[in-house]
Amino acid sequence: MSKRQDIMAATLDLIHEEGLQAVTFSKIFKRANVGSGTIYNYFENKEEIVNALYREARLLMGEYLLKDYNPEASLYERFKCLQLNRLQFGIQCPKEYLFIDAFSFSPYISPELRSMDDAHQSREVVISLIVEGQKQGIFREMDSHLCHQLIHGIISSILKGYYVQKYPLNELQMQQILEASWKTILV
Amino acid sequence: MSKRQDIMAATLDLIHEEGLQAVTFSKIFKRANVGSGTIYNYFENKEEIVNALYREARLLMGEYLLKDYNPEASLYERFKCLQLNRLQFGIQCPKEYLFIDAFSFSPYISPELRSMDDAHQSREVVISLIVEGQKQGIFREMDSHLCHQLIHGIISSILKGYYVQKYPLNELQMQQILEASWKTILV
Amino acid sequence: MSKRQDIMAATLDLIHEEGLQAVTFSKIFKRANVGSGTIYNYFENKEEIVNALYREARLLMGEYLLKDYNPEASLYERFKCLQLNRLQFGIQCPKEYLFIDAFSFSPYISPELRSMDDAHQSREVVISLIVEGQKQGIFREMDSHLCHQLIHGIISSILKGYYVQKYPLNELQMQQILEASWKTILV
Amino acid sequence: MSKRQDIMAATLDLIHEEGLQAVTFSKIFKRANVGSGTIYNYFENKEEIVNALYREARLLMGEYLLKDYNPEASLYERFKCLQLNRLQFGIQCPKEYLFIDAFSFSPYISPELRSMDDAHQSREVVISLIVEGQKQGIFREMDSHLCHQLIHGIISSILKGYYVQKYPLNELQMQQILEASWKTILV
């Protein structure tokens, strides 16, 4: 693994464990096993590391969200695919998920980065799926962004409960969640 | 207003504006218009201020959540009352709401505080309402904490979209949200 | 003596002994016997200390240069007075003299400061004396700034030789220098 | 041009532009277009570069100072030749002139180097010319080093004014300066 990746991995771990607020350079280079000056060969400052982490996490999430997405499948199948993908990304990449969640609205992340194309790609898919369902009279008529926020928010909230071990997330629970989120926006 | 309250209000404002990570003592006492030493008459350190803020915000939210709650009302009425109260707390006290949201899982908050009785009081009400609905065959059978998280999460997510002005929250939208959250957990 | 003065005195000493290039904050606060943070109660950064030093040195020199200057005296008397004052300032305040000499053209000094009124006051006196002498046919016709630079430069150069103990500067030598500089610009 | 010369030229340029204080190795090898390690094939450290620069500059000046010097010429001719050579060296090699001027009294330059034979060669010529003039009763009786400093200082000062474009230095001005410096030390 390259030094650059060592540094990023160490930083993500530390943010996950202690919060950005507590992450110092000294902790980073001790954890990453690099000299203090080495960081500056790769990043101008801490903000740049965080931005690089954000970019990587968003790319990773982008890959997950549209995994096995079949535009030909039924509305219900496609909806469940999208929701399941998001849920599984959260389960399999908790550090990345929480990082994105925490920093999506942070001034620490440059505006250009926040509106990355990759992430928006999947967002567009969700929005158009909502509009399609509404046209078919399946989904309730409401602001499509509100609607998006509803189904996205359910996953987000469920994951946070899962992370603090309020409940397990087995096959059963996951199906319950997918159905719950589907029903949330039905007429 | 007492110095103590000045300090707490200034701190909450600053956390809301810049994030805890960027809040320094120097900013706090400039904003609060007190001398630097004065803080130490009231708080041992920054963590204590944050904990005091957390306690106050939780107390405030506790009051809101059970406002006009009538244990005699129908399940549906009680459900809507609880959800509406949470939504309105978020709308009227955004700083407090976001603060609680951000720090509920933070190591900054002492564990004792996180499981404050006051806050749990309303939580118990919600949980028992869920169990009651499940017994009556109205709500789907699922882990009651998962269920709680679902309906809680919808409100949380909707509020965050509202804060960044993705959509307005008028009477119409609010009713849609309450119904959406109700349907989420129906059998 | 105030902390501010301690810091400035320590800095001037260090610049004199080792050159600005070698002056570090750590040396300054050790020499000045103050805590490292204390400097920042008085100065934003090192550049500000140097600028403050420059201002003080210029004010001090300004006082010296016009000491006992009698506008009614003969041209020769006035000329010698000005030259002697500059020479004596250099002898009595070597640190300040060298500091001004070294930094007058340095980007370290803010332009506003470099063109301080006080210093220019005495400069104007010298220039007008030169012009007066030229009108009377006593001084050679040449660019008045060139002329000023000549008589100023002689003092400057002599002082530098004196500082490295190339020769003593007693009453005799001083008179020789004043006469030499007078003759330099005679017709 | 060899790497060694590239490095020295880059360093002299940087010192001229920003002052020694601001010259870092990183700036040097970027300007010189060499790798960072390359410097150490030629110099132990920065001080050595500066010393090498000093030696080269002094050698260059040494060549200039005695250019066309005719020991058989009259005292006046020889005096003017020496003064003109110094002036022209300053005009044609400003970076070198200023460098020598700035570092001649700096602790950065090793003492052995400061008293280089080459440079002193021309110094001896000047001193003996002064003594000769004094013996002939042409020059005023004064410490020969003081005398040397006087005529040297005039050139130095004039050049500094010229560098900051206080005045031009054409044939006319140069003759005025040579005569002024001659008169300075006449009886």
Add this chain to the structure above:
DNA sequence: GATGAATGAGTCTTCATTCAT
């Protein structure tokens, strides 16, 4: 209680120097 000058541990950052390639 209230203050803010003084402090120094700790942070970010730079930069001369090394060393494997």
Add this chain to the structure above:
DNA sequence: AATGAATGAAGACTCATTCAT
């Protein structure tokens, strides 16, 4: 000989905390 990634000692600077007033 030439390179430049890696280093860590040392620099500038911040900030929570103390304490005399």
